[in-house]
Amino acid sequence: MVDIQEVPLDALDRRLIEEYQRDLPLCPEPYAAMGEALGVSEEVVLDRLGRLQERGVLSRVGAVIAPHRTGWSTLAAMAVPQERLDEVAELVNACPEVNHNYAREHRLNLWFVVTAASRERVADVLAGIAGRSGLEVLDLPLERAYGIDLGFKPSWS
Amino acid sequence: MRSGREPGDAATLERRLVQAIGTGLPLVPDPYAEVAAALGTDEATVIATLEAMLARGAIRRIGAVPNHYALGYRANGMAVFDVDDAMVAELGPLIGAFDFVSHCYRRPRHPPLWPYNLFAMVHAKTRPAVETRVRQIRSRLGSACRGDTILYSRRILKKTGLRLAR
Numbered sequence: 001m002v003d004i005q006e007v008p009l010d011a012l013d014r015r016l017i018e019e020y021q022r023d024l025p026l027c028p029e030p031y032a033a034m035g036e037a038l039g040v041s042e043e044v045v046l047d048r049l050g051r052l053q054e055r056g057v058l059s060r061v062g063a064v065i066a067p068h069r070t071g072w073s074t075l076a077a078m079a080v081p082q083e084r085l086d087e088v089a090e091l092v093n094a095c096p097e098v099n100h101n102y103a104r105e106h107r108l109n110l111w112f113v114v115t116a117a118s119r120e121r122v123a124d125v126l127a128g129i130a131g132r133s134g135l136e137v138l139d140l141p142l143e144r145a146y147g148i149d150l151g152f153k154p155s156w157s
Numbered sequence: 158m159r160s161g162r163e164p165g166d167a168a169t170l171e172r173r174l175v176q177a178i179g180t181g182l183p184l185v186p187d188p189y190a191e192v193a194a195a196l197g198t199d200e201a202t203v204i205a206t207l208e209a210m211l212a213r214g215a216i217r218r219i220g221a222v223p224n225h226y227a228l229g230y231r232a233n234g235m236a237v238f239d240v241d242d243a244m245v246a247e248l249g250p251l252i253g254a255f256d257f258v259s260h261c262y263r264r265p266r267h268p269p270l271w272p273y274n275l276f277a278m279v280h281a282k283t284r285p286a287v288e289t290r291v292r293q294i295r296s297r298l299g300s301a302c303r304g305d306t307i308l309y310s311r312r313i314l315k316k317t318g319l320r321l322a323r
Contacts, residue, residue: 021218057227063175138270143262147258
């Protein structure tokens with residue numbers, strides 16, 4: 001990860017991040033429309049968004065999907081002996097249904113998200129990981145979401 | 158040969174569309190047309206489908222998705238609370254409303270290993286700042302909260318949805 005302190009964001013970068021977390025124009029040429037609103041060309045918008053992605057400042061330009069509207073997902077947790085962490089993480093990461101996997105500081109030290117077309121398929125993936133690792137996998141599916149995800153307001157200090 | 162217009166097609170298209178744009182829209186002048194071509198449909202259908210999914214809440218938003226960590230929010234803690242089941246539905250929305258909480262979810266407990274039923278992702282620049290914010294949550298929960306802890310991430314082992322521009 002590039003250190004953000006080393007590659008500061010200018011005013012245009014900040015406006016792209018602040019003003020376009022939602023409502024990316026749904027028209028045939030959305031980046032041209034953004035450019036018009038920002039007073040720059042489409043090329044500049046595309047170039048900036050590409051560079052912000054390369055630097056890791058943006059994880060993507062795309063959709064944030066509400067959970068459980070299409071398919072199923074869950075948060076899974078495992079207590080993995082420290083000496084097996086790399087091996088088990090590799091086994092988990094090998095599943096294409098796993099899109100996030102974090103090592104966390106807790107007895108339950110491996111946390112990952114499993115997403116698939118159906119609840120049954122998610123259960124199969126968890127059972128497969130439990131079988132291959134010989135470890136228990138906690139299944140912690142979302143029951144209720146509180147608050148609406150309106151995007152993120154950074155403080156630039 | 159079926160016409161491709163039977164019931165269920167809309168749901169299929171939505172699922173394929175979510176899959177196609179899950180890792181991001183292409184950074185080209187006409188991204189919806191490029192996605193449409195990949196799915197074997199047309200640009201107007203892609204745009205109309207996205208509009209419909211936004212309208213009914215299946216898509217929360219479409220736009221630039223920032224990486225908190227890269228913006229200097231280095232001390233991201235997953236704060237978890239053991240909240241009285243009779244109170245969690247009332248208290249959850251108050252916690253989700255804090256501006257430093259990006260996600261707030263109720264999840265099942267797995268006692269004794271995992272007694273917590275309310276999760277809040279707390280973003281801050283330092284660990285002490287995370288802890289101050291978690292104390293704010295804790296005080297809002299009051300006596301309905303019987304325990305809490307913060308799980309900091311040590312390493313990101315996998316994160317897809319990251320697609321670099323070529």
